Amino acid sequence: MAKTRRELILEEMGLTPIWRLREENPLGGGEDVAAEPRASSHESPITNHESRPAAGGDRRAEIMGLDWPGLKARVATCTDCALHEKRTKTVFGVGDENADWLFVGEGPGADEDAQGEPFVGQAGKLLDNMLVAIQLRRGQNVYIANCVKCRPPGNRNPEPGELHACEPYLQRQIELIGPKLIVALGKVAVSGLLATDASIASLRGKIHQYRGIPLIVTYHPAYLLRNLPDKAKAWVDLCFAVRAMSDLHGAKGVNGE
Numbered sequence: 053m054a055k056t057r058r059e060l061i062l063e064e065m066g067l068t069p070i071w072r073l074r075e076e077n078p079l080g081g082g083e084d085v086a087a088e089p090r091a092s093s094h095e096s097p098i099t100n101h102e103s104r105p106a107a108g109g110d111r112r113a114e115i116m117g118l119d120w121p122g123l124k125a126r127v128a129t130c131t132d133c134a135l136h137e138k139r140t141k142t143v144f145g146v147g148d149e150n151a152d153w154l155f156v157g158e159g160p161g162a163d164e165d166a167q168g169e170p171f172v173g174q175a176g177k178l179l180d181n182m183l184v185a186i187q188l189r190r191g192q193n194v195y196i197a198n199c200v201k202c203r204p205p206g207n208r209n210p211e212p213g214e215l216h217a218c219e220p221y222l223q224r225q226i227e228l229i230g231p232k233l234i235v236a237l238g239k240v241a242v243s244g245l246l247a248t249d250a251s252i253a254s255l256r257g258k259i260h261q262y263r264g265i266p267l268i269v270t271y272h273p274a275y276l277l278r279n280l281p282d283k284a285k286a287w288v289d290l291c292f293a294v295r296a297m298s299d300l301h302g303a304k305g306v307n308g309e
Contacts, residue, residue, distance in 0.1 A: 115220040116227075120149060123224055127201050133217040135202035135210075141168035142202055145225060147195035152297065153188060154231035155179070156222070157198045157272060158240035159210050165203035170196050175273035179237075182273070186290050195229050197222060199244045215244050226265070232300050234262055235293055238272025256289055259296055266300065268293045 111132070118126060127144050130136060143160040146169050163173035171179045180190055188194050200210045200218040210218075222244075226234070236242045239252060245262050246269075248255070255269040270289035271282055 112220045115224050118224060120228060123221065123228070127221055130201065130217075130221075133202075133214045135200065135204060135214055138205055139202040140165045143168055143170050143198060144201060145195060145197035146170055147191050148193050149195065149229060151193050151195040151229055152232040153194045154226065154229055154234045155194065155196045155237060156234060156241045156245065157196070157237045159198050159200040160203040161207050161274075162203065164198075170198050171273070174277060178273040178276060182286065182290060185287070186294050195225075195231065197225055199241055209240055215240075219244065223263075226262070231265060233293060233297050234265055234267040235289075236267055236269050238275060241272070242269050256285070257292060266296060268296060 115123070115126065124144055127142050130142065143164045157170060160170065161173055161175070163176070164170055170176070179196070183189060183194060190196065199222055200214050201221060202214075204210050204214065234245070236245050242252060242255060243249060245267060246255075246260055252269060252271060258269075260267040260269065268289065270293075271279075271286050276283050276286055
């Protein structure tokens with residue numbers, strides 16, 4: 053029997069054999085979503101991690117008042133930190149501007165800097181495969197952004213001042229999108245969004261909050277390319293995210309909203 057495209061992608065990601073939930077796929081369609089057994093509620097509570105308090109100032113207030121065209125123009129001409137000095141293009145973000153799903157990484161790499169779009173290199177290909185594996189696609193109810201909009205030299209991690217300068221841009225993007233669920237990809241994104249230095253391992257499998265929006269933590273695709281065994285852990289996180297989104301849709305139906 054010929055393998056489906058999804059099965060081939062999971063095989064390429066090193067996520068076979070596939071474990072399947074007994075319940076119906078919460079994303080719709082006849083095919084089940086592969087996952088580990090469902091965790092009980094006491095194993096995956098909503099945590100007390102909250103987003104970092106907003107800093108004051110006229111600059112933040114100006115950014116918070118921008119619409120999509122204004123925000124994109126402001127980012128494109130930004131010189132508020134040293135990263136602008138060596139950038140080729142700013143990397144604003146890409147996808148459905150009314151998406152339920154928001155994926156946030158750390159910052160652009162060389163390919164992203166050249167093309168002006170997040171996650172277009174090898175890590176981006178892996179992210180796209182991860183999305184397809186849970187029946188999502190870039191640009192279709194999915195938005196992808198980074199914590200910083202310019203490439204850090206040598207693909208180093210963004211420095212605190214650079215993250216601070218870009219933070220209002222990301223906050224405003226999130227406000228404009230209004231996602232139902234945020235997936236934070238990697239240590240830098242997790243630290244920036246949740247204001248914590250806790251390890252990824254300690255934060256996985258729990259629902260956190262960013263300004264009242266549920267947030268789930270997993271590994272950055274670039275890390276997974278260097279640490280292949282952890283792809284299986286990322287797959288578990290994605291399945292947890294699918295269940296969380298299903299629960300959110302269920303709660304909406306119950307509340308009649």
